[in-house]
Every structure is written in C-alpha cells, then in structure tokens.
Amino acid sequence: MSEIKNIIKGCLAGDRRDQELLYRRHASKLYAVCLQYSGNDEEARDTLQEGFIKIFENLSHYKYEGSFEGWMRRITVNTALEKFRCRHNLYRVDDIDLIREQDADPDNHDYAGLEANDLLGIIRELPPKYRMVFNLYAIEGYSHKEISKMVNISEGTSKSNLSRARVILQRRVGSYTGIKKSVVNG
C-alpha cells in the first residue's frame, strides 16, 4: 500500500513517471473492463482513455480507504456508463435475432473449458442495453434499483433486460462450448 501511496503522491505532484507507472500497472485490467462494456475496440479505447484522465484528475479525492483498484474500476465503469447514456438512443434492442434468442430454451451446459477471452467475446455480442444491465448487476453487483437510476430505466426494465441477457448468454455459452467440444473431439 505504501508503494501505491508513493505513486499516487507522485501523480498528484505532476510526476509523469509515476503517472505512467500507474497507467502501466492498471491499464490492462481496466482495458478488459472497458472491452466488457463496449461493443467494439474503438469504443473501449475511448473509454479507457477518458477513464484514466478522470482517474488522474480525481486522484486527490481518493481517501486511501478500500481498494484503489476498485476505486479505479468504478471510475472506469462510470465512464462507460456515461458514454452509454450518450449513445443509447442510437441503439435498438428489440432486434429480431434477439427475440428469437429469447424463445430459445437454454439447456444446462457444461461451461468448463471456456476461457476469459471467450466469455468476453460472448458478453460483447450482447446488445448494449442488455450488456450494460448484465455487467452492472452480475459483474459489479449493483441492485436493480441502483441500475434503474444509473441507466435511467425502470426497475422492471432492468430486470427484464437482465433476464434477456442471461438467456442470450446461456444460449451462446452453450453453442460455444458445443463448438469447442466438437473441435476437441474432432
């Protein structure tokens, strides 16, 4: 903790080396978060960039209470959320494909063998609203009430979006593991 304190102090003093050190240490993890919240790489890069600028600008507000990584993650997620709020009017979630996905009956699949990269790929295929609600609920641990305020939707919509997201994810995980198994079995 003392090391990160020194780095933070250096960043606050405007020390570029410490700023770069902070970035290098945490960028990979936060970029994974950004990818998880973004539909494409460009959006993820923008989110990471804006998120880190906010992190540096708000470092003086960090009180050394709780995990610093968690604090940075929250800022990154909030940045992704802001970008989502700006763009969500552009997205349509009731795609025909999705409705078809809803009708699919998810089976109990063997999830073993799925790697993080596969999971990220699957989650990024979700429509933005479903992806956002699923991430906030299942990964970050927010309640539907909190999500409804954050995303500016009703609690019911949040629940509904989560449910649809889960269905799609189960379906795709199933297909993915099936494909993987068939590849392995030849």
Place this chain on the structure above:
Amino acid sequence: MDERGANIDLLFRNGLKDYEVLPPPEVWENIHPAIKVKTNAFIFIRAAALIGLVVTLSFLAYRWSREISIGHDSTITAFDIEAASPAFFPSYISLNTITVKERIPDILFNKSLFEDIPENTILSDNDKNSIPEIANFNGKNILTINRVSLQHGPVKSFEILTIDQQYVPEISPVKSTERWSIAAMASPTYYSSFNSGRDGLSKQLMASETPLVSYSGGVAVSYKINKRFSIQTGLYYSSLGQEVDGVSSFSGFKQYNNTKGNHNFEVLTTSGSIYAHNPDVFLIADGPGERILTTITNDVFDPKKANLQPINSTLLQNFSYLELPIVMKYKFIDKTIDFNLIGGISYGLLVNNSAYARVGGSKYPVGNTEGLNPITLSSSIGMGMEYNISNKLSLNFEPTFRYYLNPFNEVTGSKFHPYSLGVFSGLSYKF
C-alpha cells in the same frame, strides 16, 4: 431460471475477474498530454530564494559602488557623514586648528561624530596636509575645507563654510543618450535539472547523467525606455546536452535485426526517452535496472558472441534551440560601470535533437530523444554589468540564471526541470 441465471452470472463474474488485455500503446500517448501538470511549490520557493540572492548581491554591489564613488568621484556626496568622516577625521587627528572663513552651505552632521571634538577646534591647512586621506583628496581635485565651525548644543553641527574654487567635481564620461543598442553576446552555459524524484529509477537516471558544457550566443537589441528601464529582445542559438553513462553501444546489428518497427531500443533519460532509430546500433545497459526498454536483451542476443563492434559506453544527447528572449533591465547603478537587474522570459524553438555515441573524434548517430517539447518557455534572472568604453560602445557582462518553466519532455516527469547558468559577455553598440 433464477438458478441458471445465478450460474451464468457466476460464470462471467469469475471468468472475467482477473482478466487483462493489453491496451494499444496510442491510448497512453493520448492520455498523458491531457493530464494537467501541477506546478510544484518548491519551484516558487527556489525562485524566491534566487530573487533574494540577486537582490542581496545587487545591494552589496550598490554599497560597493558607493564606496568607490567616495574615493574617486569627488562629489559633494563625499560629505555624507558616514562615508566621509573616517577620511576627514580619523581618531588620531587633533581637530584644534580648523580655520573658519565665510559660511556657504550648512550640512548637519551626526552628533556622535563630533562628541569628542573640543568646542571651537580649528583644522588648519597644515593639518589637512598632514592627514594623508585629505592630502590624497586634494591631489584628486577634492574640495579644501577653509572654514569650519563646530557648535556644541542640543545638536552638535558641523558646518562647511567655504569650498575653494579649486573644487571641481570630477565629471564621469558623458553617457550616450541614444535609446537603441545592439549587442553580440555569447556565453558558456552550465546546464542541469532540478529533481525531486524519490524512486530508485529517478535517482539512477540522475546519477548516470553528466551535463555537457554548452554554449549560447546571439544578437540582442534593446530599447531604453527611460534612464533606468530598458527592454531587450533578440535571437539566440543555444546548444545543450548531456552524457548518459552506463549504456554500451555496438555497431553492426543491422544484419541480425529482423524486428519490425522504427526502433528497437528506448533509453530512459531525464530529458526523455532516446529512440534508437539507427537499425545498425545495438544498445545494452551496463548494469541492472530499467533504463533500456527492448525486446532484444542480452539473454536472447549477445552482442559479443555476434561479434558486434563496441562503440562506446556513453551516449550523448544534444538539443539545440533558437531562443527569443524578452527581458526587462533595471539600471540601479548608473556610473562608469552600470549595474542592471535583468529579468524576463524566453521562448525556445527546438531546431535540433540528436543522440549519438562518440567514436574517436566522430559521432556515431543513434537516434533522437522522443517527445521533446518543440517550444520551451524559460524564465531568466541575472545581474548585468556594463562598462562604457565610449559614448557608443560598451562591454557587457551578464551572469544569468535560467529556469525552464516547462520540462523538455512531458513523458519523463515534471520533476526534471532543467536550468542553466551562463555568463553572457559581449559588446554593445548604441545608436
């Protein structure tokens, strides 16, 4: 469904928990210029200390100049009681023969000076001649005191009654009234940087770098606003640099260089990272540390086994700037030798940036320092001395301290703020 939902949540939560993806390098390149660099308080403390030092030096110079003027200028200020009294009335003089003639000006003297002088003591011409100080003054066209009266009372006063006609104040050379002047100035420059870094890498970088003796020179034009103030600008060329120890360079790497990209090595320095653009050069740190960033390390490629030719174990960085100073001068002593307080700012335009190794007497190009600020802003403070050779020509001597307000390179950290100390000298011509 709820259970399956919880399972899928767990699957993603756990699966992505420690997942990391390396972001593309351009993300940081976009972030770092956007972060505001905070000015450190210590900069102001140092600046204040420096100003204090210059003011103190100026005051001492002023006092020194006053003492010189008493000895040589023969002006009425010689009767300033504090300065003149030791010359006229040393303790061993018997002040009992002062002759009194007619009264001209009254000068009230310090009471303490004459406390020991008996009432109505007179100083004769003979006594004056016997006092070496006065005799010397006479020899230099100093006034002769013919009549002096001393009065005891609530305030003891010393009155100069007559000043001989032989007293003619020495007139210093007539100074030019021209407002413009042009000067050619040059200076050797000592260059270094302030560092408040605490981490090991900063200390390692600083310890291995030695400033090169640099130089600066150019033409300055100044305009005299009034008797005291003048403004000066000009165009200077400054070359500065440093030696970076502990980095061995080898030539002949080109045949083994199969990597893509425009450089294979990055050498961290306090002025920024040197990118080795020369594909033929192989660099390796002499000791442990994070100084060189490369994928071609000694464990994957040994330059000695590959028979690469060693060049040097020191790299040299050189930066050249065209500088446009805007300087105010305040003349606080206006004598044969003028003293000026100098302060201002200077914009520097980067015109050359190179990194090289030295082979014998020649340079082996390595690359350049990446990300240098193309424009620098520096503040300068100094004290100028100007000796008037003639009405038109004067000799200038200006010790100047310059502090770079922005670091040369945004990447390496604001704690490396360069500064330079130079002693500019040259000739100026008034017109």
